[in-house]
Amino acid sequence: xxxxxxxxxxxxxxxxxxxxxxxxxxxxxxxxxxxxxxxxxxxxxxxxxxxxxxxxxxxxxxxxxxxxxxxxxxxxxxxxxxxxxxxxxxxxxxxxxxxxxxxxxxxxxxxxxxxxxxxxxxxxxxxxxxxxxxxxxxxxxxxxxxxxxxxxxxxxxxxxxxxxxxxxxxxxxxxxxxxxxxxxxxxxxxxxxxxxxxxxxxxxxxx
Amino acid sequence: xxxxxxxxxxxxxxxxxxxxxxxxxxxxxxxxxxxxxxxxxxxxxxxxxxxxxxxxxxxxxxxxxxxxxxxxxxxxxxxxxxxxxxxxxxxxxxxxxxxxxxxxxxxxxxxxxxxxxxxxxxxxxxxxxxxxxxxxxxxxxxxxxxxxxxxxxxxxxxxxxxxxxxxxxxxxxxxxxxxxxxxxxxxxxxxxxxxxxxxxxxxxxxx
DNA sequence: GATCAACCTGAGTTCAGTTCAATTCGGTGA
DNA sequence: TCACCGAATTGAACTGAACTCAGGTTGATC
Numbered sequence: 001x002x003x004x005x006x007x008x009x010x011x012x013x014x015x016x017x018x019x020x021x022x023x024x025x026x027x028x029x030x031x032x033x034x035x036x037x038x039x040x041x042x043x044x045x046x047x048x049x050x051x052x053x054x055x056x057x058x059x060x061x062x063x064x065x066x067x068x069x070x071x072x073x074x075x076x077x078x079x080x081x082x083x084x085x086x087x088x089x090x091x092x093x094x095x096x097x098x099x100x101x102x103x104x105x106x107x108x109x110x111x112x113x114x115x116x117x118x119x120x121x122x123x124x125x126x127x128x129x130x131x132x133x134x135x136x137x138x139x140x141x142x143x144x145x146x147x148x149x150x151x152x153x154x155x156x157x158x159x160x161x162x163x164x165x166x167x168x169x170x171x172x173x174x175x176x177x178x179x180x181x182x183x184x185x186x187x188x189x190x191x192x193x194x195x196x197x198x199x200x201x202x203x204x205x206x207x
Numbered sequence: 208x209x210x211x212x213x214x215x216x217x218x219x220x221x222x223x224x225x226x227x228x229x230x231x232x233x234x235x236x237x238x239x240x241x242x243x244x245x246x247x248x249x250x251x252x253x254x255x256x257x258x259x260x261x262x263x264x265x266x267x268x269x270x271x272x273x274x275x276x277x278x279x280x281x282x283x284x285x286x287x288x289x290x291x292x293x294x295x296x297x298x299x300x301x302x303x304x305x306x307x308x309x310x311x312x313x314x315x316x317x318x319x320x321x322x323x324x325x326x327x328x329x330x331x332x333x334x335x336x337x338x339x340x341x342x343x344x345x346x347x348x349x350x351x352x353x354x355x356x357x358x359x360x361x362x363x364x365x366x367x368x369x370x371x372x373x374x375x376x377x378x379x380x381x382x383x384x385x386x387x388x389x390x391x392x393x394x395x396x397x398x399x400x401x402x403x404x405x406x407x408x409x410x411x412x413x414x
Numbered sequence: 415g416a417t418c419a420a421c422c423t424g425a426g427t428t429c430a431g432t433t434c435a436a437t438t439c440g441g442t443g444a
Numbered sequence: 445t446c447a448c449c450g451a452a453t454t455g456a457a458c459t460g461a462a463c464t465c466a467g468g469t470t471g472a473t474c
């Protein structure tokens with residue numbers, strides 16, 4: 001059932017990847033609304049209209065970036081937790097994985113969480129809507145990832161019983177809230193932030 | 208120093224308040240980007256161009272809504288905590304106050320937190336920039352509100368010593384993360400959400 | 415070296431946001 | 445009572461960034 005969108009296979013002279021990378025830089029640093037679509041084209045070294053060979057619209061590109069980031073987040077969660085049986089350790093591993101990211105991925109996170117509201121309403125065009133629907137599915141997947149982790153801990157008696165859905169959403173909300181203000185150039189290194197959040201989440205869930 | 212922007216005094220036939228109310232409804236339900244500025248005008252019952260008598264631009268209106276909401280949040284925090292000496296009780300009171308809001312205020316929260324990124328970059332026009340600067344000040348004020356609460360608890364020995372700035376930002380992030388997904392029509396009543404978050408924050412801070 | 419699809423372009427269209435010049439409204443003071 | 449003034453409003457025109465279209469290149473494959 002959970003069918004991934006097939007990434008258009010890269011013809012050897014495809015600039016899709018380059019466009020996505022440039023768009024992440026622009027949208028992440030300047031904001032989606034404020035960056036001109038034509039600026040992205042310039043950076044890649046093609047005319048504005050060539051963009052429409054790869055993406056149906058500026059928004060379609062944004063939605064693609066968001067979906068890819070969600071896919072990455074989900075995969076990383078799975079990878080980090082699959083071999084960890086102890087729930088508290090799994091929680092810690094998941095959080096450490098969440099903050100083990102490159103600068104480029106930080107931008108993707110920022111873009112994703114600054115435009116979550118895009119995922120609620122339907123889109124007019126086909127391909128945009130496809131990306132949106134897929135992204136929404138992934139959001140729910142990620143939410144379930146965290147909830148399941150809590151449910152497991154609760155049923156094993158390691159975590160006190162609480163509304164796992166609500167608590168999961170809270171943990172997730174706490175973790176991703178960092179991406180709204182964190183800047184790699186800022187005073188606090190990400191590792192330090194991660195450690196504080198890790199502690200906070202464990203107290204929140206396991207106390 | 209902290210000089211509030213003087214609200215343009217309402218001439219008796221001013222439609223400013225009506226425009227703000229309509230804009231909150233539109234921006235909150237349909238999203239800022241997707242609602243046409245002219246739709247707001249329609250709702251109020253005036254021509255599109257009349258809007259420019261009150262606001263310099265669509266964005267200027269948005270920034271005003273955001274500033275007003277921030278002002279409200281700060282005032283409410285102060286009011287809820289000023290008479291409470293016990294830090295844990297003050298924390299609880301602040302959180303309860305944060306979730307003691309009308310449906311209209313829920314929309315304002317949603318709008319505010321969906322467009323926080325607007326506050327980082329400077330604006331081109333004067334009045335927009337004034338609102339932006341004022342809003343940023345208020346953001347820092349609110350952040351300091353929470354941080355000070357934690358600092359007080361820590362120095363009184365009630366809360367374990369931790370990075371109060373980071374922890375404050377986290378608490379705040381957790382609390383406001385709710386506004387991204389909460390809908391008054393949803394299955395979980397706000398009171399229940401508030402209670403869970405209240406517990407979570409106390410564990411996070413006081414354990 | 416013909417063919418075909420992927421890739422690209424310049425010129426032109428659209429549309430929401432915005433500007434402008436001109437007009438109406440309603441309270442105030444002579 | 446009426447002239448006046450600023451607040452409030454308007455229709456018509458402008459702007460600029462997203463997007464469309466009709467066609468042109470490129471280069472891998474046969």
